[in-house]
Amino acid sequence: xxKKEQGERIIASNRKARHDYEILDTFEAGMVLSGTEVKSLxxxxxxxxxxxxxxxxxxLYIENVYIPEYLNGSWTNHAARRRRKLLLHRQELTKIERKxxxxxxxxxxxxxxxxxxxxxxxxxxxxxxxxxxxxxxxREKQDNREAQRMLRERNRGIREQ
Numbered sequence: 001x002x003k004k005e006q007g008e009r010i011i012a013s014n015r016k017a018r019h020d021y022e023i024l025d026t027f028e029a030g031m032v033l034s035g036t037e038v039k040s041l042x043x044x045x046x047x048x049x050x051x052x053x054x055x056x057x058x059x060l061y062i063e064n065v066y067i068p069e070y071l072n073g074s075w076t077n078h079a080a081r082r083r084r085k086l087l088l089h090r091q092e093l094t095k096i097e098r099k100x101x102x103x104x105x106x107x108x109x110x111x112x113x114x115x116x117x118x119x120x121x122x123x124x125x126x127x128x129x130x131x132x133x134x135x136x137x138x139r140e141k142q143d144n145r146e147a148q149r150m151l152r153e154r155n156r157g158i159r160e161q
Contacts, residue, residue: 007115007116008113009114010112011045011112011113012046012048012111013048013111014048014051014108014109017048017109017110017126019134019137020134021108021126021129022129022133023110024099024125024126024127025125026123026124026125027096027122028120028122029060029121029122029123030088031084031119031121032084032085032086032087033084035076036070038119039072040067040070041067041112041114041119043070045067046065046067047066048110048111049066050064051063051065052064052106053086053109053123054107055097055100058097059085060085060088061085061086062086062107062109062123063084064081065081065109065112067080086121086123096125100125105127106125106127107124109122110122110124
């Protein structure tokens with residue numbers, strides 16, 4: 001029997017979502033996957049860029065997440081962009097559903113990883129940013145980087161004297 005993985009191993013992260021959306025709340029969910037999907041994920045291949053979450057009959061599904069077909073699979077291979085059910089507690093589902101009924105909120109996948117041998121996905125309830133908000137965020141990051149650089153240079157100058 002194979003030894004179980006311990007800890008977390010990130011497969012894919014959605015950096016674009018953190019740029020395009022203001023993340024209000026995050027949740028960790030399990031996913032209902034077929035065998036070939038798990039094998040493909042273990043090879044480290046996936047993309048969350050176009051993914052989004054949607055409710056169908058009081059269940060949360062993630063759509064447009066790209067998990068490529070497993071190369072060594074047979075006719076039982078999975079569809080690359082199929083709808084996948086997320087596994088969450090009922091209280092979490094109602095909390096998410098209540099939040100997204102507000103105008104302008106959506107569910108985006110943030111990262112996909114293995115945790116103790118099980119595939120997990122981190123989803124976020126998010127609000128879309130305007131273009132000027134994105135520029136403002138980039139400007140803040142640049143200013144913080146510049147301030148840290150100046151502090152480092154100043155501290156180096158003090159130590160050398």
